[in-house]
Amino acid sequence: MKVKGQKGNDTIRLAVVGFGRIGKACAEALFESKDLVLAAIVRRPDSLAQALPDAFNKIPIVSHAAQVHHVDGALLCVPMAQVLDTAHDCLQHGIPIIESSLLHGEAFHAHRDAIHRIAIRYDVPAIVGAGWDPGALSIVRSLFALLAPEGDIETKHRVAGSLHHTAMARQVVGVKEALCTEQLAANGTRQRYVYVELEEGVDADRIADAIRADPLFLGEETLVFPVDSVAALEQEGRGIVLERRGAPGRSGHQRLLFEARFDESLLTAHMMLAAARALPGLSPGAHSLLDLPLNALWGEQGHNAERAWL
Numbered sequence: 001m002k003v004k005g006q007k008g009n010d011t012i013r014l015a016v017v018g019f020g021r022i023g024k025a026c027a028e029a030l031f032e033s034k035d036l037v038l039a040a041i042v043r044r045p046d047s048l049a050q051a052l053p054d055a056f057n058k059i060p061i062v063s064h065a066a067q068v069h070h071v072d073g074a075l076l077c078v079p080m081a082q083v084l085d086t087a088h089d090c091l092q093h094g095i096p097i098i099e100s101s102l103l104h105g106e107a108f109h110a111h112r113d114a115i116h117r118i119a120i121r122y123d124v125p126a127i128v129g130a131g132w133d134p135g136a137l138s139i140v141r142s143l144f145a146l147l148a149p150e151g152d153i154e155t156k157h158r159v160a161g162s163l164h165h166t167a168m169a170r171q172v173v174g175v176k177e178a179l180c181t182e183q184l185a186a187n188g189t190r191q192r193y194v195y196v197e198l199e200e201g202v203d204a205d206r207i208a209d210a211i212r213a214d215p216l217f218l219g220e221e222t223l224v225f226p227v228d229s230v231a232a233l234e235q236e237g238r239g240i241v242l243e244r245r246g247a248p249g250r251s252g253h254q255r256l257l258f259e260a261r262f263d264e265s266l267l268t269a270h271m272m273l274a275a276a277r278a279l280p281g282l283s284p285g286a287h288s289l290l291d292l293p294l295n296a297l298w299g300e301q302g303h304n305a306e307r308a309w310l
Protein backbone atom coordinates (compact mmCIF):
# COMPACT_ATOMS: atom_id res chain seq x y z
CA MET A 1 0.00 0.00 0.00
CA LYS A 2 1.26 3.46 -0.85
CA VAL A 3 1.68 5.71 2.19
CA LYS A 4 0.46 9.29 1.69
CA GLY A 5 3.33 11.47 0.49
CA GLN A 6 5.47 8.47 -0.42
CA LYS A 7 6.27 8.05 -4.08
CA GLY A 8 5.46 4.62 -5.53
CA ASN A 9 7.47 2.27 -7.79
CA ASP A 10 5.66 3.55 -10.86
CA THR A 11 7.17 7.01 -10.49
CA ILE A 12 8.88 8.77 -13.39
CA ARG A 13 12.42 9.91 -12.62
CA LEU A 14 13.41 13.21 -14.21
CA ALA A 15 16.60 15.22 -14.53
CA VAL A 16 16.36 19.00 -14.59
CA VAL A 17 18.97 20.39 -17.00
CA GLY A 18 19.93 24.00 -16.22
CA PHE A 19 19.10 25.63 -12.91
CA GLY A 20 17.81 29.03 -14.03
CA ARG A 21 14.28 30.37 -13.53
CA ILE A 22 12.48 27.48 -15.21
CA GLY A 23 14.89 24.85 -13.90
CA LYS A 24 14.40 25.97 -10.31
CA ALA A 25 10.63 26.08 -10.74
CA CYS A 26 10.68 22.55 -12.23
CA ALA A 27 12.86 21.21 -9.42
CA GLU A 28 10.57 22.72 -6.78
CA ALA A 29 7.45 21.41 -8.52
CA LEU A 30 9.01 17.94 -8.63
CA PHE A 31 9.43 18.04 -4.84
CA GLU A 32 5.69 18.68 -4.56
CA SER A 33 4.73 15.97 -7.04
CA LYS A 34 3.49 12.55 -5.88
CA ASP A 35 4.26 10.65 -9.07
CA LEU A 36 7.37 12.35 -10.45
CA VAL A 37 10.84 12.27 -8.90
CA LEU A 38 13.71 14.73 -9.21
CA ALA A 39 16.52 12.30 -10.08
CA ALA A 40 19.28 14.92 -10.48
CA ILE A 41 20.10 18.45 -11.51
CA VAL A 42 22.43 18.81 -14.49
CA ARG A 43 24.50 22.00 -14.50
CA ARG A 44 27.30 23.50 -16.54
CA PRO A 45 30.72 22.56 -15.10
CA ASP A 46 31.24 26.22 -14.11
CA SER A 47 28.03 26.20 -12.07
CA LEU A 48 28.65 22.94 -10.20
CA ALA A 49 30.41 24.67 -7.31
CA GLN A 50 27.57 27.17 -6.78
CA ALA A 51 25.52 26.38 -3.69
CA LEU A 52 21.86 25.46 -4.18
CA PRO A 53 19.08 26.09 -1.65
CA ASP A 54 19.18 23.63 1.30
CA ALA A 55 16.13 21.76 0.01
CA PHE A 56 18.32 20.32 -2.75
CA ASN A 57 21.03 18.95 -0.40
CA LYS A 58 20.24 15.33 -1.17
CA ILE A 59 19.79 15.72 -4.91
CA PRO A 60 22.74 14.62 -7.08
CA ILE A 61 24.21 17.52 -9.04
CA VAL A 62 26.05 16.38 -12.16
CA SER A 63 27.49 17.95 -15.30
CA HIS A 64 25.90 15.62 -17.87
CA ALA A 65 22.51 13.93 -18.14
CA ALA A 66 24.25 10.61 -18.99
CA GLN A 67 25.63 10.57 -15.42
CA VAL A 68 22.13 10.36 -13.89
CA HIS A 69 21.11 6.90 -12.64
CA HIS A 70 17.78 5.48 -13.81
CA VAL A 71 16.45 8.55 -15.54
CA ASP A 72 13.21 8.43 -17.53
CA GLY A 73 13.43 11.91 -19.01
CA ALA A 74 15.20 15.26 -18.99
CA LEU A 75 13.47 18.61 -18.58
CA LEU A 76 15.56 20.98 -20.70
CA CYS A 77 15.69 24.34 -18.93
CA VAL A 78 18.69 25.83 -20.72
CA PRO A 79 18.63 29.00 -22.86
CA MET A 80 16.97 28.55 -26.23
CA ALA A 81 20.27 28.75 -28.12
CA GLN A 82 21.51 25.73 -26.16
CA VAL A 83 18.36 23.59 -26.43
CA LEU A 84 19.14 21.75 -29.68
CA ASP A 85 22.66 20.69 -28.61
CA THR A 86 21.42 19.71 -25.15
CA ALA A 87 18.55 17.73 -26.70
CA HIS A 88 21.02 15.95 -28.97
CA ASP A 89 23.23 15.08 -25.99
CA CYS A 90 20.33 13.56 -24.06
CA LEU A 91 18.66 11.79 -26.98
CA GLN A 92 21.89 10.11 -28.11
CA HIS A 93 22.14 8.64 -24.62
CA GLY A 94 18.60 7.31 -24.93
CA ILE A 95 17.11 9.93 -22.58
CA PRO A 96 13.70 11.35 -23.67
CA ILE A 97 13.49 15.14 -23.48
CA ILE A 98 10.88 17.77 -22.74
CA GLU A 99 11.55 21.34 -23.79
CA SER A 100 9.62 24.61 -23.98
CA SER A 101 11.63 26.98 -26.22
CA LEU A 102 9.92 30.32 -26.81
CA LEU A 103 9.27 29.70 -30.48
CA HIS A 104 6.08 30.11 -32.50
CA GLY A 105 4.81 29.55 -36.02
CA GLU A 106 7.41 28.62 -38.64
CA ALA A 107 10.32 28.92 -36.20
CA PHE A 108 8.61 26.41 -33.90
CA HIS A 109 8.08 24.01 -36.81
CA ALA A 110 11.70 24.18 -37.92
CA HIS A 111 12.81 23.55 -34.31
CA ARG A 112 10.40 20.66 -33.93
CA ASP A 113 11.62 19.11 -37.21
CA ALA A 114 15.25 19.40 -36.08
CA ILE A 115 14.51 17.65 -32.77
CA HIS A 116 12.32 15.09 -34.55
CA ARG A 117 15.21 14.02 -36.82
CA ILE A 118 17.52 13.50 -33.83
CA ALA A 119 14.86 11.70 -31.82
CA ILE A 120 14.12 9.33 -34.71
CA ARG A 121 17.83 8.65 -35.25
CA TYR A 122 18.20 7.56 -31.61
CA ASP A 123 14.73 5.97 -31.37
CA VAL A 124 13.65 8.10 -28.39
CA PRO A 125 10.57 10.31 -27.76
CA ALA A 126 10.76 14.08 -27.31
CA ILE A 127 8.09 16.60 -26.32
CA VAL A 128 8.52 20.10 -27.70
CA GLY A 129 6.88 23.44 -26.91
CA ALA A 130 5.62 22.21 -23.54
CA GLY A 131 5.60 25.41 -21.49
CA TRP A 132 3.15 28.22 -20.94
CA ASP A 133 3.36 29.83 -24.39
CA PRO A 134 4.07 27.81 -26.41
CA GLY A 135 2.39 25.15 -24.35
CA ALA A 136 -0.70 25.50 -22.20
CA LEU A 137 -1.81 28.67 -23.98
CA SER A 138 -1.46 26.93 -27.35
CA ILE A 139 -4.03 24.37 -26.17
CA VAL A 140 -6.40 27.17 -25.06
CA ARG A 141 -5.97 29.02 -28.39
CA SER A 142 -6.56 25.83 -30.32
CA LEU A 143 -9.71 25.02 -28.32
CA PHE A 144 -11.07 28.55 -28.81
CA ALA A 145 -10.50 28.26 -32.55
CA LEU A 146 -12.32 24.92 -32.64
CA LEU A 147 -15.30 26.43 -30.82
CA ALA A 148 -15.43 29.62 -32.86
CA PRO A 149 -14.10 28.70 -36.30
CA GLU A 150 -13.13 31.33 -38.86
CA GLY A 151 -13.01 34.00 -36.17
CA ASP A 152 -10.29 36.37 -34.98
CA ILE A 153 -8.10 35.85 -31.97
CA GLU A 154 -6.62 38.75 -30.04
CA THR A 155 -3.96 38.41 -27.36
CA LYS A 156 -3.13 41.24 -24.96
CA HIS A 157 -0.10 40.81 -22.73
CA ARG A 158 -0.05 42.45 -19.36
CA VAL A 159 3.48 43.20 -18.42
CA ALA A 160 3.90 43.48 -14.69
CA GLY A 161 1.99 43.53 -11.43
CA SER A 162 4.00 45.12 -8.65
CA LEU A 163 4.96 48.26 -10.54
CA HIS A 164 5.81 51.39 -8.62
CA HIS A 165 6.88 54.87 -9.66
CA THR A 166 10.55 55.66 -9.47
CA ALA A 167 11.37 59.31 -8.88
CA MET A 168 15.04 58.70 -9.62
CA ALA A 169 14.45 57.44 -13.18
CA ARG A 170 11.99 60.27 -13.79
CA GLN A 171 14.72 62.80 -12.99
CA VAL A 172 16.92 61.58 -15.84
CA VAL A 173 16.76 64.14 -18.65
CA GLY A 174 14.72 62.69 -21.52
CA VAL A 175 12.50 60.49 -19.32
CA LYS A 176 8.85 61.57 -19.19
CA GLU A 177 7.65 58.87 -16.81
CA ALA A 178 9.02 55.67 -15.29
CA LEU A 179 7.84 52.58 -13.45
CA CYS A 180 9.92 49.99 -11.69
CA THR A 181 9.42 46.42 -10.54
CA GLU A 182 11.69 43.81 -8.97
CA GLN A 183 12.04 40.10 -9.36
CA LEU A 184 14.27 37.41 -7.92
CA ALA A 185 16.54 35.57 -10.34
CA ALA A 186 16.96 31.81 -9.79
CA ASN A 187 20.22 32.31 -7.87
CA GLY A 188 18.45 34.61 -5.41
CA THR A 189 19.87 37.89 -6.75
CA ARG A 190 17.47 40.77 -7.29
CA GLN A 191 16.77 42.15 -10.73
CA ARG A 192 15.10 45.48 -11.36
CA TYR A 193 12.95 46.11 -14.41
CA VAL A 194 12.57 49.81 -15.19
CA TYR A 195 9.97 50.82 -17.79
CA VAL A 196 10.57 54.31 -19.21
CA GLU A 197 8.48 56.58 -21.40
CA LEU A 198 10.94 58.79 -23.30
CA GLU A 199 10.83 62.29 -24.80
CA GLU A 200 10.93 62.25 -28.55
CA GLY A 201 14.33 61.67 -30.19
CA VAL A 202 16.05 60.63 -26.97
CA ASP A 203 18.74 57.93 -27.12
CA ALA A 204 17.36 54.96 -25.17
CA ASP A 205 20.83 53.49 -24.52
CA ARG A 206 22.05 56.74 -22.93
CA ILE A 207 19.01 56.76 -20.64
CA ALA A 208 19.55 53.12 -19.69
CA ASP A 209 23.20 53.81 -18.82
CA ALA A 210 22.23 56.86 -16.73
CA ILE A 211 19.65 54.87 -14.75
CA ARG A 212 22.02 51.96 -14.16
CA ALA A 213 24.75 54.34 -12.98
CA ASP A 214 22.57 55.81 -10.21
CA PRO A 215 23.57 54.69 -6.68
CA LEU A 216 20.00 53.45 -6.15
CA PHE A 217 20.42 50.85 -8.87
CA LEU A 218 24.12 50.09 -8.53
CA GLY A 219 24.89 46.57 -7.33
CA GLU A 220 21.68 45.12 -8.78
CA GLU A 221 21.07 43.94 -12.29
CA THR A 222 18.88 46.63 -13.83
CA LEU A 223 17.07 46.12 -17.13
CA VAL A 224 15.60 49.23 -18.78
CA PHE A 225 12.69 48.92 -21.23
CA PRO A 226 11.38 51.90 -23.25
CA VAL A 227 7.56 51.77 -23.57
CA ASP A 228 5.05 53.93 -25.48
CA SER A 229 2.95 54.80 -22.47
CA VAL A 230 3.74 54.26 -18.81
CA ALA A 231 0.15 55.19 -17.93
CA ALA A 232 -1.16 52.38 -20.13
CA LEU A 233 1.29 49.95 -18.58
CA GLU A 234 0.25 50.94 -15.08
CA GLN A 235 -3.38 50.21 -15.87
CA GLU A 236 -2.59 46.67 -16.79
CA GLY A 237 -2.11 43.84 -14.37
CA ARG A 238 0.34 41.03 -15.00
CA GLY A 239 -0.79 38.30 -17.33
CA ILE A 240 -2.76 37.83 -20.46
CA VAL A 241 -6.19 38.32 -21.98
CA LEU A 242 -7.12 36.12 -24.90
CA GLU A 243 -10.24 36.89 -26.85
CA ARG A 244 -11.74 34.89 -29.69
CA ARG A 245 -14.59 36.31 -31.69
CA GLY A 246 -16.39 33.91 -34.01
CA ALA A 247 -17.11 35.04 -37.54
CA PRO A 248 -20.61 36.49 -37.87
CA GLY A 249 -22.94 34.07 -39.56
CA ARG A 250 -25.52 31.42 -38.91
CA SER A 251 -23.89 30.41 -35.62
CA GLY A 252 -24.31 33.92 -34.22
CA HIS A 253 -21.63 36.05 -32.58
CA GLN A 254 -19.58 33.78 -30.33
CA ARG A 255 -17.19 35.51 -27.95
CA LEU A 256 -14.74 33.54 -25.81
CA LEU A 257 -12.59 35.25 -23.22
CA PHE A 258 -9.65 33.86 -21.22
CA GLU A 259 -7.96 35.98 -18.60
CA ALA A 260 -4.95 34.88 -16.58
CA ARG A 261 -2.60 36.33 -14.01
CA PHE A 262 0.33 34.11 -13.27
CA ASP A 263 3.98 33.38 -12.68
CA GLU A 264 5.20 32.27 -16.10
CA SER A 265 8.02 30.12 -14.69
CA LEU A 266 5.65 28.21 -12.45
CA LEU A 267 3.12 27.55 -15.20
CA THR A 268 5.86 26.51 -17.61
CA ALA A 269 7.25 24.12 -14.98
CA HIS A 270 3.84 22.56 -14.33
CA MET A 271 3.27 22.07 -18.05
CA MET A 272 6.71 20.45 -18.47
CA LEU A 273 5.93 18.08 -15.59
CA ALA A 274 2.53 17.24 -17.09
CA ALA A 275 4.23 16.49 -20.42
CA ALA A 276 6.65 14.18 -18.60
CA ARG A 277 3.69 12.08 -17.44
CA ALA A 278 2.88 11.40 -21.08
CA LEU A 279 6.36 9.97 -21.82
CA PRO A 280 5.68 6.29 -21.01
CA GLY A 281 4.52 4.56 -24.16
CA LEU A 282 5.16 7.57 -26.41
CA SER A 283 6.57 6.67 -29.84
CA PRO A 284 10.03 7.91 -30.89
CA GLY A 285 10.20 11.34 -32.54
CA ALA A 286 9.08 14.85 -31.55
CA HIS A 287 5.56 15.49 -30.25
CA SER A 288 3.95 18.82 -29.44
CA LEU A 289 1.31 19.19 -26.73
CA LEU A 290 -1.37 19.21 -29.43
CA ASP A 291 -0.28 15.68 -30.41
CA LEU A 292 -0.82 14.31 -26.91
CA PRO A 293 -4.14 13.11 -25.51
CA LEU A 294 -5.05 15.41 -22.61
CA ASN A 295 -5.57 12.37 -20.41
CA ALA A 296 -1.93 11.32 -20.90
CA LEU A 297 -0.83 14.59 -19.23
CA TRP A 298 -2.47 13.34 -16.03
CA GLY A 299 -0.47 10.09 -15.96
CA GLU A 300 -1.85 7.71 -13.34
CA GLN A 301 -4.47 10.30 -12.41
CA GLY A 302 -6.04 10.07 -15.86
CA HIS A 303 -9.12 8.15 -14.69
CA ASN A 304 -9.76 10.68 -11.88
CA ALA A 305 -9.30 13.58 -14.29
CA GLU A 306 -11.93 12.16 -16.59
CA ARG A 307 -14.40 11.89 -13.69
CA ALA A 308 -13.59 15.40 -12.50
CA TRP A 309 -13.61 17.26 -15.79
CA LEU A 310 -16.02 15.45 -18.06
Ligand SMILES: NC(=O)c1ccc[n+]([C@@H]2O[C@H](COP(=O)([O-])OP(=O)(O)OC[C@H]3O[C@@H](n4cnc5c(N)ncnc54)[C@H](OP(=O)(O)O)[C@@H]3O)[C@@H](O)[C@H]2O)c1
Pocket residue numbers: 017018019020021022023042043044047076077078079080082083100101102129130131132133134135186264265268
Ligand atom coordinates in the same frame (compact mmCIF):
# COMPACT_ATOMS: atom_id res chain seq x y z
N1 LIG B 1 7.19 28.19 -23.13
C1 LIG B 1 7.27 29.14 -22.19
O1 LIG B 1 6.25 29.72 -21.81
C2 LIG B 1 8.60 29.52 -21.59
C3 LIG B 1 8.67 30.56 -20.67
C4 LIG B 1 9.92 30.91 -20.15
C5 LIG B 1 11.07 30.21 -20.57
N2 LIG B 1 10.95 29.20 -21.47
C6 LIG B 1 12.16 28.44 -21.92
O2 LIG B 1 12.78 27.87 -20.78
C7 LIG B 1 14.17 27.78 -20.99
C8 LIG B 1 14.90 28.30 -19.74
O3 LIG B 1 14.56 29.67 -19.54
P1 LIG B 1 15.00 30.43 -18.18
O4 LIG B 1 14.23 31.69 -18.14
O5 LIG B 1 14.95 29.48 -17.03
O6 LIG B 1 16.53 30.75 -18.51
P2 LIG B 1 17.64 31.22 -17.45
O7 LIG B 1 17.03 31.74 -16.21
O8 LIG B 1 18.59 32.05 -18.25
O9 LIG B 1 18.37 29.84 -17.06
C9 LIG B 1 18.99 29.01 -18.00
C10 LIG B 1 19.96 28.09 -17.27
O10 LIG B 1 20.55 27.21 -18.24
C11 LIG B 1 21.88 26.90 -17.87
N3 LIG B 1 22.77 27.14 -19.04
C12 LIG B 1 23.28 26.19 -19.84
N4 LIG B 1 24.01 26.71 -20.82
C13 LIG B 1 23.99 28.04 -20.65
C14 LIG B 1 24.58 29.11 -21.35
N5 LIG B 1 25.35 28.92 -22.44
N6 LIG B 1 24.35 30.36 -20.90
C15 LIG B 1 23.58 30.58 -19.81
N7 LIG B 1 22.99 29.57 -19.09
C16 LIG B 1 23.20 28.31 -19.51
C17 LIG B 1 22.20 27.73 -16.65
O11 LIG B 1 22.02 26.87 -15.53
P3 LIG B 1 23.30 26.22 -14.78
O12 LIG B 1 24.10 27.39 -14.31
O13 LIG B 1 22.66 25.43 -13.70
O14 LIG B 1 24.03 25.38 -15.77
C18 LIG B 1 21.11 28.79 -16.60
O15 LIG B 1 20.79 29.20 -15.30
C19 LIG B 1 14.46 28.54 -22.29
O16 LIG B 1 14.68 27.58 -23.30
C20 LIG B 1 13.21 29.32 -22.56
O17 LIG B 1 12.96 29.45 -23.95
C21 LIG B 1 9.74 28.85 -21.98
